Amino acid sequence: MPNHLSHAPLALIVGGHPRNASDADLGLALIAGHDWALAETWRRFAPMVLRTADRVLGSRNEADDVAQEVFYQVFRRTSTLRDPSSLRSFIYSFVVRVLKTELRGRKRRRLLFFNPPPAEEMRDVAAADVESRELLYRFNVLLDRLSARDRLVFVLRRTESMTIQEIAATMDLSISTVKRSMAHASDRLDRWIAADPGLAAFVDSQRRAR
């Protein structure tokens, strides 16, 4: 009796629900081009990406654009994912790259168009009250004055609580460079806040109110 073999290509089949798939399975499925993996990757990692982008850029709208760009690049470049179990780090490396490009672009646009009024787009911060929104807006104006690298290092360290080593690995920098960048950013921000009596008073009143 002839043996009929299927000519269907082999492919990864994850047992059960996509949400039960491990990061490694998800990475493999992405590499294999499975459609479900795309939605699951977004579902699993988009909140993390959006949160980081929110904090780095201080703008929800820009963060949305960045998240879309990150995942677009991730989905296009899945073939370069060498270790599927490190999918999270893989995505984070795109986050840092896209954020850096965005921050540099922001600076470039400002230089090109000579419009220093900083980031109207930063007005859409999602703080609870008007005072906090104003405070955050002014803080983001200061953050905007930092270089893209210093700003990223500062935010990843202080708000994302990443270790110096993690930041160095993600941003492809030496540990000493990260430390230097961190100190530089902190010093400058402290100085600028102190030099802005309105902002300092604002911070004081907010702290007293709490």
Added chain:
Amino acid sequence: MRTPPDEQPVTPALSALVDLQRDAAKPRSATELDRGLATVRARVAADRSRRPILVRGVVLGLAMGLVALAAPRLWRAVRAPAATVAVQRIDGGALLDGGYLAQSGSGGVEVTFNEGTHFKLAAGTRGRLRELRRDGAALSIENGAASFQVTPDPSRRWSVEAGPFLITVKGTVFDVTWDPATERFDLTLRRGRVQVSGPVVGGGITLNAGQHLAVRLPLAETIITETANEQSAGPDDKPAGEAAPPPVNPGASTPGRVPAAKRPGPRAAAEPAAPSTPTAKQPDARGWQAWLAAGQWDRILRDAERAGIPATLEQASSEDLFALADVARYRHRAELARSALLAQRRRFPSSPRALDAIFLLGRVAEVGDGAARATALYDEYLARAPYGPYAGEALGRKMILSNEHGQPTQARTIARQYLLRFPSGSYAAAARALTREP
């Protein structure tokens, strides 16, 4: 704020600001996440539908030539950047805090922008100017109807939200209506091209001039019809990719009706996508997917007829067959749609498209073969792809058919199953109504 151990502490003021910055990042809603996923999907799909490398090289060469020719003009454009978009005039109302457009009379509100774009909210319509950017604006319609006339400019970004739908526009003229009570969305495109994303239309659907899109969310039904348009050229006469980026291909069910896209679209969170069976990477030999994305439906039909329908059904790739089935449904050619889907199942039995074809055959059967045949096909789909992209649709349609054909008890049982699996799915409202009945 926790101070990292290997650094000197920061001042209290900076510490307070960092805390504030951290706490301000609020998570996105499911709708916002779905919309983001839909946009990414549309971009990825547009990428996949691009031509092979050689063709791309030729196109790139031509494009470089054109850029060289247009360089002086580009230089002028860079030196004199387009003016920032601003509201120039508001007639019949006023702009309130939060961007709300309040009407002062009974004639609706008209808003004119400095670069010529103009829109009008019909009387009684609740709308909002959600965001005004340097390069465009985002508007939202919460309830009612509005007409838009957007000045063509590729450097501008205009978008309109109507309920859960997002319309991305370049230069175009269209009318949009959203009724939250009946969850009905209507868009009539008079000129240009727009991309619509949202529930039921999947990852995105491109409309060409003269087309009317009607979506009824409770039925998970999308109907595209042709209307008279302001342009003499039809969809097939327009150059591909003229304005909007080519989106993912919308999937249709019965002729003229479009259920969720073949790929899990914005509703994926509610009705999760499935781990698929082996992906058959069939070459898009005829390039029909790209034509489909560009709205060149009749071109696909003409191409198939020129080659002969039987030969096409035997020789076309999996992707081409699916494109053919789509356009056949759009053009109300049920028999051709059925033949293409059956060919898909027969020739590519282990591909994910073959599974999709089972569901879509069910939708075709609802019109022709009757409810029993359709239900059998939905059962087959649910058995073979319980977490497939159409699982929610299949269960929902089965529930509706049972109810419509005198089986209320069975319909209620299915409704309970549906609500357990897809509490925010397209059929959730119908399922809740059924479970409330005695």
